[in-house]
Each structure stands twice: as C-alpha cells, then as structure tokens.
Amino acid sequence: MSLVANRPSPSGSHAYLELNGITVSFPGVRALDGVSLQVRAGEVHGLMGENGAGKSTLLKVLSGVNQPQAGSLHLEGIPHRFINTRAAIDAGIAIIYQELHLVPELTVADNLMLGQLPNRLGVLDQRALIQRTLDELQRLGEHIDPRTRLKHLSIGQRQMIEIGKALMRNARVIAFDEPTSSLSARETDNLFRIIKALRDEGRAIIYVTHRMEEVDALCDRVTVFRDGKCIETFDSVAGLDRHRLITAMVGRPIADVYGYRPRPAGDLLLEAKGLMGPGLSEPASFAARRGEIVGFFGLVGAGRSELMKLIYGAARTSAGHVELGGKRVRLNSPRDAVRAGIALCPEDRKQEGIVAIASVADNLNLSARRHFSRAGFLLDTRRERSLTQDYIRKLAIKTRSGDTAIGTLSGGNQQKVILSRWLAERIEVFLMDEPTRGIDVGARAEIYHLLYGLAEAGRSVLMVSSDLAEVIGVADRIIVMREGRIVGDIPKAEATPDELIKMALPR
Ligand SMILES: Nc1ncnc2c1ncn2[C@@H]1O[C@H](COP(=O)(O)OP(=O)(O)OP(=O)(O)O)[C@@H](O)[C@H]1O
Ligand SMILES: [Mg+2]
Incomplete structure (x- = not known):
C-alpha cells in the first residue's frame, strides 16, 4: 500500500472541503462570522488577511x-462535525502549525508515533x-534518519516530520499556518516543492501567509479574510493585481506599503569597531548616523x-568594541545596553518576548516599567x-482592551505588542531583528512609518x-552579510535586488 494514495482529484473544480456559515465566538470577540469557503482537491488555496482576521x-x-x-463542514459532500482533534485526524485533515508540536528530546521515529493511539499497532507494524x-x-x-533526535534537525527538517505525520495518516486536507517564517530561503524552496508535489497527488492544500511573493509562487487561488469574514476568493493568482488584494485585506488601498521618506543623516551615533564573537567569521566594523535606517540583508x-546580539551585550565579544556618540560603551549584558540607550527587538518574539497570561498592557509596559523603577520613579x-x-x-493592535491576556491575541497582534514595548523605551539605537515577520501588510506600513519617525527624531535604526x-524599500543604506562577515555596504540609490542577492549567496 502506498501511503500517498495517488487518487486523482474527484473533478477539476469540485470542492473537496466545503465550509458554510462557520461562526466562532470567544467572549467579546467574534473570530469567525459566517465564513464559507470551498477548497478543491489538487489545489493550493491561499488564505490571507490582517492580523486577527x-x-x-x-x-x-x-x-x-x-x-x-x-x-457546517462537508468533506466530499459528507457532513462532519469534529468534536475533538482525533475526529479531524480520522477524517483526513492535518494542520502544520507554525509552532511545531514535536518533542525535541525524542527521536524522529518517536515523534512520528506521537499522538497515535497506544497499542493500536504492534511494534513491528509501527516500525513498518x-x-x-x-x-x-x-x-x-527528504532523507531523514528515524533514529536522529529531533533537536539535531533544522526547523525545516522538523517541519518535514510534521508533514510526514500527515502522510502517515493519509491526510487528504493539509493546512499550513505561516510555515516559512523561520525557514531559510533554501528550506522555503524545498517546502514549496513538496507542497506542490502533495497538491499534484490530489490533496487539498490550505496555505496561510502574509507574503504576496508566496501567493505568487505557490497558490492556485486565494481567499481574503477581514474581521472574521470571508471577503473575496480570487479564482486565479496569475496576473492578480496586488493593489486589489491589499485593498481586500485592509479595506482601503495602500499605494505604497513602504512609503519611504528620505531624510538627511546626522552625526555619527553608533560605531562597531572590529567586533568579533560567536557566529562571526571576521571582525565586523560599521557605523550608523543619527537619522539613519541601516538595513542588514543576508541569508x-x-x-x-549574532552581530545584533553582540551589540546588545547578549553574546560575549571576543574582540573589538562599540562606541556610542564617540564614547566606548560597556556591553556586558543587555541591561548595560538598555542603560546606554541600545535596545534589541529579537527575531523570535514569541519565545523570547511574551508572558502569555499577563495582559497586553503589562507586556507592553514591561521594560518601560523596569526603566522607571530603576530610575527611582514610582509607577x-x-x-x-x-x-x-x-x-x-497606532499599530491597530486588535485586542478588546489593554487588560486582555496577550495569549488570546492572534499571532501578529502579539508581535505588535512586543514591538511597541521597545518603542516605548527611551532608546537611541534600535536593533530590530525581522521587525515585520508575521505582521500584516496594513500594520507593516504603520511600523515603517514608526521607524521613519524614530529616524526623524535623530535615532538610529x-x-x-x-x-x-x-530592505530596499525602507533602509537608507544596506549592509550585506555572508557567512559571518560583512561583504558590502550599499547606499539605497545603488541597491538592486540582483546585486544584493548576488552578494548574499555563499561562494
Ligand atoms: N482562545 C481565544 N480566546 C479569545 N480570543 C481569541 C482566541 N483565539 C483567537 N481569538 C481572537 O480571535 C480573533 C482571530 O484570531 P486568529 O488567531 O484567528 O487571527 P489570524 O487571522 O490568524 O491573525 P494573525 O495573522 O495575526 O495570525 C482575534 O481577535 C483573536 O484575539
Ligand atoms: Mg494566525
């Protein structure tokens, strides 16, 4: 028996999965409001929409x-009601969540069996x-050794194990929720290749993303959600006008998401001089002026x-130092850095950033509060x-109020809270690691606007x-890194996509 039963799709345009009038309410929030959606076998169906949609x-x-x-929910015309996750799995639906539900300490084989009913299979059957x-x-x-412990695999390979689980259960519907946010370019290409193969085998694929490029590269059709409603399904992605898509998502047109605002650069503010540490292969030197947004591009x-962590005092420098306004700063810890006026908004905000049960307001004010109490102010x-x-x-954070627990916010809205936390600090140099990852296009425009505001106020970003x-749309200057070293420093006017990619690719 092949696990990947090569059943041809029932018919080119018939819905394999059909949702009608789906409504889901949480206290005070209607997350889904009468949503109807049809997904065909043999298509990749994109889902887009603002954070919290x-x-x-x-x-x-x-x-x-x-x-x-x-x-109601129908699969091949048969009504289903999933009272629990088991029921959905048995009906052939698999979800690949962004936070993978795997156990790092266990082997690949153990992880594959995770969630299978115990003793349903004999050991030999299991192995087979x-x-x-x-x-x-x-x-x-995708070659993976079953005895490897999961923690030794890359994020991309772990995702493959999740896909493996879906195949093992012969899922006919596979849904991905922003799957590429922690993948490298190569892993993303690989994932896309595999998703297309699954589609061509006649599975129905649902693909949630905020990135237009991904819709272009992968999706056959795309449906836009806004405020819990299904706004529109575009039946063809080829030649789809981006502005129409953005307008459907945000409810208003955004002519230019980046909205770049040129400004004069001021005095030298931050200087990294021969900085060396973990993750770098050569000492790094560069400078940033007040009013400048410096992009760091690379694979x-x-x-x-790693370079940002060195500047933030979150990793140990083995050589070199950082100067702020011409004065050498002690950077033995992030605490030193914040005190000196340097803040890092980390890449992995979900893991490093939030206290899930605390309120939006508490999360937002965490560092500001530290700052005030240390300075001897009363709260x-x-x-x-x-x-x-x-x-x-400002950031259109979708929450009932400041008192709502942050853990109940949608992924992108949690990110916005963490971001605001740092913007609220009295900071001179903002180190922003992937500041718009997982953030919808409307809020992105707001964030860029905020960055320009910081620069106009004489800060460096x-x-x-x-x-x-x-990078090309927002930064005034672009520093390109490759394999642990700085390989280029290019003013905006000279930056082209081809040039940047050429510099960033490993030799
Ligand atoms: N368990 C919950 N309790 C309360 N509210 C919730 C819960 N889960 C989701 N919500 C709310 O439902 C709405 C929709 O959230 P959802 O996570 O589906 O958004 P999303 O479209 O996936 O957004 P994002 O792009 O940010 O991931 C949000 O307002 C969210 O706060
Ligand atoms: Mg989400």
Missing part, C-alpha cells in the same frame, strides 16, 4: 480544536509504518542576528495606561531583514 481560528475549526457555534512514511519523504526528496545564518499608572492606548491605536523588497 480569523485565519488561524479557521484552521482550528478544521483541526477540531475550536468548535463552531454555527455552520515509520519506514513507509520516511520512504514517502525520501521520495519527496538566514549569515551572522546578522505611573496613568502614564502607562495612556502609553498602552497610544500603541494599541539597524534593521535585520530577509525580505529583500522591505
């Missing part, structure tokens, strides 16, 4: 995590099942985040409250980004 909630309905208060699954992955071009693993709750309201409005269009 209801995309992940829809996937949780499919996976049996959320039970809708109204609406695992082997068949890995053979399927191998056929898709994942080029050493950009100023009124100031805190107005700051919270300010950022909720160092922005690490793997999004080429973003």
